[in-house]
Amino acid sequence: MFKILLILILSTFLLLSCSKKNNKEVISEPTDKEKAISIYTEAVESLNVGDAYYAGQKFKEVEMLVPQSKWAAKASLMASYSEYSRNAYSNAVFALERHIKNYPTDKNIPYAHYLIAMCYYEQILDEKKDLQPLLQAREKFEFITQTYPNTDYATDARFKIDLIVDQLAAKEMSIARYYMKTEKWIPALNRLKTVVEIYDTTVFIEEALHRLVEVYYRIGLEDEARKAASILGYNYKSGEWYKKSYKVLNKNYKLHKKKKKRMDLVRQKIKSLFE
Numbered sequence: 001m002f003k004i005l006l007i008l009i010l011s012t013f014l015l016l017s018c019s020k021k022n023n024k025e026v027i028s029e030p031t032d033k034e035k036a037i038s039i040y041t042e043a044v045e046s047l048n049v050g051d052a053y054y055a056g057q058k059f060k061e062v063e064m065l066v067p068q069s070k071w072a073a074k075a076s077l078m079a080s081y082s083e084y085s086r087n088a089y090s091n092a093v094f095a096l097e098r099h100i101k102n103y104p105t106d107k108n109i110p111y112a113h114y115l116i117a118m119c120y121y122e123q124i125l126d127e128k129k130d131l132q133p134l135l136q137a138r139e140k141f142e143f144i145t146q147t148y149p150n151t152d153y154a155t156d157a158r159f160k161i162d163l164i165v166d167q168l169a170a171k172e173m174s175i176a177r178y179y180m181k182t183e184k185w186i187p188a189l190n191r192l193k194t195v196v197e198i199y200d201t202t203v204f205i206e207e208a209l210h211r212l213v214e215v216y217y218r219i220g221l222e223d224e225a226r227k228a229a230s231i232l233g234y235n236y237k238s239g240e241w242y243k244k245s246y247k248v249l250n251k252n253y254k255l256h257k258k259k260k261k262r263m264d265l266v267r268q269k270i271k272s273l274f275e
Helices: 002-028 031-049 052-065 070-085 089-102 109-121 130-146 152-181 185-198 205-218 221-236 240-247 255-273
Strands: none
Touching: 031 052, 031 070, 031 130, 052 221, 070 089, 070 109, 070 255, 089 109, 109 130, 109 152, 152 205, 185 221, 205 240, 221 240, 221 255
């Protein structure tokens, strides 16, 4: 009887020990993957409420916690996007180029390239001041259209390339007008030729042809002026710029009088300095 009671007590003790052991296993520390998912979720929530900087730091934390994993690749790209969303474009480009290098098989690589292009594109403030972002954006968008031609990214890239080309043409026209205003005819001629030869599909082609007529006429190359006017008339005969070119080639054109008046003003200014 005593032996039976002893066995029962021992069995109960073992059951309680097992129970405590099982309970301990249930409340064990979360794995790195589980931690990463939790931090990633927190980062997404922060990004959604506009705290892009904090979100970016958390995404970087995920990548370090589970390196070279699916979650690391996702976190790397989201950290890059966080930089982009807070207008830290240089940081974003650096992070995206790093992502492309570190995760070359990631299915989101086309998006990473597109986001780099957008970083350059978003920095286009004034084509009159800085051409570098324009040229960088154009180069990257062209890469996307050639490398991923059947994607939505390529479709949008083609649209933005057209806008960039218009802006590049606007830059050339702005410089050409300045040279014409200061009567630097040869530099003006070179800029106008660039628009006609390279940016002939832009909205500036008519004006550029007309300005060529004006410049050629100014420097005495009337045959060249007539050729430019002929091209303008053949393609845009009903346009206002052709009508202006027609007047330039008319004997009563008054450009020379404007030049004389300007020279008079220059002489008057010089004379006043000696009075």
